[in-house]
Amino acid sequence: MTGSVRALARGVWGSRSGRLGAVLSGLVVVAAAVSLVWTPYDPTRVDPAASWAPVGTAHWFGADRLGRDLFSQVLVGARTTLAVAVAATAIAAVVGVGLALLATLPPRLVAEGVAHLVDVLLAFPVLLLAMVLAAVYGGSRWTAIVAIGVGAGIGLGRVTRGEVRRVLGADYVLAARAAGAGTGRIVRRHVLPNIAPTVWVQLSLILGLSVLTEAALSYLGFGTPPPTPSWGRTLAELQPYLTLRPLTLLWPGLAVVLTVLGFNLLGDGLREAGDPRLRERAVERSAERAGQT
């Protein structure tokens, strides 16, 4: 298993988008790690004297209206964003794979019921869940995470369902079943390893998607609650000053864009590294082209 992970990593690093994605994502991790031990200022400390302080040696990215240092906010925001993205994606993985298994493994009636439930849930706005959770457990950073994770998990469940079904119908699974293997064993030995490539790619996309969803929910006031700095919330709070102080919005905005870009490119790299067909095809294509010239 570790061997295959190492091979995957090598594959990701080998593709151009994968490498760029890994570098960008790595930057976010480094920023988050640095913020644990050091920030120039307490990012939530209000300082009326520093209101709208310009970019300079005192405040590298300037300060917001309350005089809070934007560089510190962006640094700590990386931690929040990473936490939201990773936690939401983990929830999505559990929910998604769980739903996919539930929609395929049990007796037909139950499985079809679950499958249709997933379709219904898919139509349910994530926003509604986020708002209800925020109202019931207000003030917790978990409300947005759970809403994003569950929402994305339902989508993942739908995508993965077909994949699981395909694996379950494969000859080797039928053979294993005939040899007396139990459901648990089949899931562990055959289903999970075989759906893993698809799931990993989807999860990397969900990673990026949850950063954007957190920003969107923050814009509407249902994201990470104050005073925890998050890029989404910083952006939302600064947005009235778009024309007035565009520079203050640049930093958190850039952070969001580069992070999502990084996660998505990482996903592309994973896809290319994990999909042997793609690689084969690439070889074939170059061969084909070589023949043409």
Place this chain on the structure above:
Amino acid sequence: MAVIILRRLGLLVVSLFVASLLVFALLRLLPGDVADVLAGTSASPDQVLRIRHEIGADRSLPAQYLDWMGGVLTGDFGVSALSGASVSAELSEKLRVTAPLVGGATLLALAVAVPLGILAAARHRRASGVALSALSQLGLAVPAFWIGLMLITVFAVDWRLLPAGGFPTDGWADPVAAARSLVLPAVTLAVVEAAVLLRFVRSATLEVLNADFIRTARAKGLTRGQALRRHGLRNAALPVVSILGVEFATLLLGAVIVENVFALPGLGQMLVADIGNRDLVKVQGTVLLVTAAVLVVGFGVDLANRLLDPRLRSAR
């Protein structure tokens, strides 16, 4: 085929019923109710109880659910507990903003994503193809409200070409004015949508380009473009149509954001306001409508897929 359609229709009804139960239950978790909102902070506790009784918010949950469902089955979505307005009338008014917005954005996204996606696939090893892919990556990474704010700044505030927001107070009485106020919001929504679609069109086309039947066609002397046009596009359309169905569900969050940025009186904006005011009958109606729309679109997509792919026609 007819049997399949009937079966799927039956499932649609069951799904909607389940959705109605889910939304009803979910909303009852909310702390505070509409009687609190009506009474505000001047009313006495006795008055709050009287108001709660007057609007029927003190009835048992099953009674409230059955009352609501009974109305819905006869086409009556009830009335807002706050303003007394008919929910059906409100919904249809809001749909006149949101439906063209979402529909226009989807068409716009398709119009951009399909040709560019095919181009990106056909030239995937050349600079132009790579640039298109990079562009779609960027479109995927920028928050939608951000794009909206930029468009307003440039096209409405600086250049004064289009309205900065809002919708004519007399609705579609002046179709040009109404359409103009939807241009920037639709573009905003379409950018993200197009970025997603472009990627799917590109990979679907790539897949097809390498399929055996294209190679056969090329062996018969067709150019790559001809082969693609004659045999490939129909096959490439399959996954794109599927993803359109899934994407439709995520459009609501997008619509809420865009309606907020552009101050459009649409469904999404109303939903957020109604949850905030605990006008639950209206929220239930809105969510049920949206769920129904998504399920119906899913149903349509399923049907379209079966028509596009003969192999699926006999499948359940």
Place this chain on the structure above:
Amino acid sequence: MRIRTLAATVAVAGLALAACGSDGGGSGGSGSGGGSASTGGRANPDATVTIGAVLEPTSLDITRASGVAVGQILLGNVYEGLLKRDQKGVVSPALATAYRISPDGRTYTFTLADNAAFQDGAPVRAADVVSSLTQVIAPNSTNPHASDLASISAVSSPDAHTVVLTLKERDSGLLFNLTGPAGVIVRQSATGLDGRPDGTGPFRFDSWRRGDSITLVRNDAYRGPKAKVARVVFRYLTDTNAQNNAVRTGQVDVGVISDNDLVDTYRGNPKFVVAEGTTTDKFTLAFNQDRGPLADVRVRRAIRQGIDKDGLIKVLGAGTRIGSPVPPLDPWYEDLTNIDRYDPAGARRLLAQAGHGGGLRLGLTIPNIYPPSIGDYVTSQLREIGVTVEVRRVEFPAWLTGVYTKHDYDLSIVDHAEARDLAFYVKPGYYFGDRSPQARDLAKAGATAASDADRNTALRGLARRYSEDAIADWLLLGKARQVARVGVTGYPTDDVSAVYDLSKIEVLKS
């Protein structure tokens, strides 16, 4: 108490170049009708004025809806009471042409205007007045403002032009309260006021596009001076950016822009006028004395001393410091800002004396209609004196249930927007306040005072008690700011959150 958003608050006001920078203190500067500058015959009587507002009403049934938004647009414009008040709070006749108060202060006799009519032309009869007010004071009343008229025991009409109110006891606030939403006169047996507000004012209700706008049109049959514009559209723009863009691109003629930085971009621009005015929006940090450390007055005083209100006003860019819930416009105002001045060292000492030298954790509940900055500021300041604050942002209904009704909170920030609300804070069961008999006696003495001087003395004493006992901290009094297109004049500037008087607005012919 009514609740509004900071944006609404720190931002609705009107014109008058001369008024810029006026700082409460009673001189909104603009008097009644901001740009009273004469426009000669150049005004356009067919004009439509679009006004950008922030908080949309939840219902247009003024007899049933709480909150200020419904009164803001309908009071005085579509509906009238027996009396009205101007932007300074001065009361004058409206549907009543004259009134008489008996020497014992318990009988009010009103003479009705004989040419007042509802919008279909039906005359206003004494019976309409009797039924309107009786419904408010009825034991089963669902009018959320019923307590405004609680002192009335009976309403009667000896003849078709006279209405008599009989009081349980003297009520020095009654005349003022009759100008509010509780005193509105609706047609006897009126129903369906949600969809069709039917009043006697200079405007008629035209239409309401929920989530967007409310349109009023001139009532050409109005008995008094006719309105100077044909139509008024209130457009609701919650988002600061949307409001700003609408003003800048001319989509609204008058808009509410609270933000200092944004307002500054209009100053010196010949196409716009910035108008500032006063409000009664008191942003109040309430202390829950019923439980925990806040039962100790030293802790409450420490918190007051730990928050630099001047700094808050500076970063928010608008507002006036107040030391009690009394705004400078009220006749019983007294400058109490010296009580518990900003003194972080003193605050830490007080906390140490109270046994919290090692730190203290408190929850702060804020409705999410207010911008996060105000809570962030308070949290940051209190951390400096060793108080760790956990912020809980909730939707307004959740605040009503949790904080207002169940008193489940430590600290809470809310905009108490209602004018002259001093007596609220002695109510038993109110979510914070002073429940001592002395406070209650003062409030009662103020309400039943026989003279203005007696009333003012009592209420001044009450406000001082509140402040010295630190029942709350008053973070700031909101300031109203409007930006108007040049060519639009006569819009109100002061106290516009409760009543937005449209009768003098005019638009120059361009």
